[in-house]
Amino acid sequence: MSALLFLQQHLAGHQQLLVAYSGGLDSSVLLHQLVLLRQQSPLLRLRAIHIHHGLSASADAWVNHCQSECLRWDVPLEVVRVTVDGRKSGIEAAARQARYTAFRHALLPGESLVTAQHQDDQCETLLLALKRGSGPAGLSAMPRNRALDGRAHLRPLLDRTRHQLEAWAQAHQLRWIEDESNQDSRYDRNFLRQEILPALTSRWPHFSQAVARSASLCAEQEQLLDELLSASLSALVDEKGALDIVPLQAMSEVHRAALLRRWIAGQQGRMPSKEALNRIWSEVACSREDAAPRLRLGQAEVRRFRQRLYWLTLAPDLKKEVIPWPAPWTPLLLPAGLGKLVRGERGMAMRPPGDREAVSVRFQASGQYHITGRAGSRPLKKLWQELGIPPWQRERTPLIYYNDSLMAAAGLFVTREGEPAGDRAWHIHWEREES
Incomplete structure (x- = not known):
């Protein structure tokens, strides 16, 4: 030819x-x-x-x-x-x-x-x-x-x-x-x-x-395994790409490792070594129930939340970020590809800032807060848990401050201090890049 x-x-x-x-x-x-x-x-x-x-x-x-x-x-x-x-x-x-x-x-x-x-x-x-x-x-x-x-x-x-x-x-x-x-x-x-x-x-x-012939035969075997395991893997992975841990516990080590490899490949991750797979299972999936385990693998990490494994690309630390949002409050571009905050006709309602209140966005808070629609105050950590927000998303959720007081977490809640009074209200919408 x-x-x-x-x-x-x-x-x-x-x-x-x-x-x-x-x-x-x-x-x-x-x-x-x-x-x-x-x-x-x-x-x-x-x-x-x-x-x-x-x-x-x-x-x-x-x-x-x-x-x-x-x-x-x-x-x-x-x-x-x-x-x-x-x-x-x-x-x-x-x-x-x-x-x-x-x-x-x-x-x-x-x-x-x-x-x-x-x-x-x-x-x-x-x-x-x-x-x-x-x-x-x-x-x-x-x-x-x-x-x-x-x-x-x-x-x-x-x-x-x-x-x-x-x-x-x-x-x-x-x-x-x-x-x-x-x-x-x-x-x-x-x-x-x-x-x-x-x-x-x-x-x-x-x-x-x-x-080359041996490589081709290995590729054929991998393709066959992909086809045989495709249905069972799909049943274990949710719409966010998170992997259900519980069904894996009853499987043999070989079966579980094959599914973990294909899950990681589906998340566009680099193929881990056998040792790394063992660490994912022992250190992350099987760590104590009240732990927040994380294992870094190259430019990604594996974390667990509510009996599911997540494959996450490493992201910059935003804890010290303080982003001013001055008048006239045009759309605010957020760091690290998090999108932007837009004041307009849609989104959560909160009171406008006072004349002496400077608006800023941060990514860290602590203490107890009383949020609208709920009785009593709660520690912020408890609020995150009740809302089902994984730890890594808590660190990347824009928090809207007036001076040094937390008014709202974008798209999630408004504190009692930020609650709108009467018909005067701002509407803040978080436009995320992935949407």
Whole structure:
């Protein structure tokens, strides 16, 4: 089968493509093949994106090369500069995260992302998964097609070897760049590529093909488990994505771990290790009833509330925030993506501030409060519990103050001090971004 026909079959149904173009051999071959395919299929729309990581002294020269090639091939190119901080997860992981964040932001409606990973990359990915002690999900390595924030991410060259890509590049006299960091064996992938895979391939010439086949078989097993467990997982997860703990208690450890993994995947979380799964269950799900357990995993954390587990993205601490809301009280933008407060015709009713009362929004309060519609006063912690507000939402609920007195919690309650008198009232509506 010709390379273009092979490519066309793997791109079936995808007519608008954003091609990740580093300027290296692999992405140069992919983009060149797509340009030739566009000549046969005029409806095919191509754009390219180049990520400037700022990690090499040659990075600007690479941009110039990519711009020159895209101009020659009549492909629009977007260059995105990113900042890579490898202190937490290492340079390789941080650079990859920065790339894919840029890809997500660059994708237009209806576009699919196309990347140039090939069979040798697949082999390296599986070996790295073995090094980490991964199970079948990790050993599935890279899927040919996957969802990326509701768009398609396609890897049409996964069945092609690097040798085949080199042969194409030479036959068509392509020009590409060589990243000097690819020679640095301190990076795990480079170590495998330079030290390990040549020895394995010398002994077993079809090693990469066999590894790719194993990855495919693992992926099939994972897909089968997904299908078998889909119904039972759906029954355990509510509309907010929280997982019911009680039914899991009667399950075997293996069954429970399989459901936990799929729940985390459904929350767009990174696949945890076996140790992390054990900690989720023992330290969070099974902690004492009056505890408020939390376990941080990367940039997310698992918390429990009322016999349900929640997967939450880490958020900034807002306890010390004091946001003035001066007259004429136009819509107030809240921090950390919490939306805005709007004074208008709808929302909860509260009294307007007096002439000497400054309005502000905060995210922390303590003490006892008497709220409208209820007899007697209660500690704020008790009020949160009665309203069924999880601890992490309490810390992100806008509290409206007049001077230093709490008047209301947006969308939840108004204190007796903030109760409207007569027909004079403000109406405050909390417009959340997710709505």
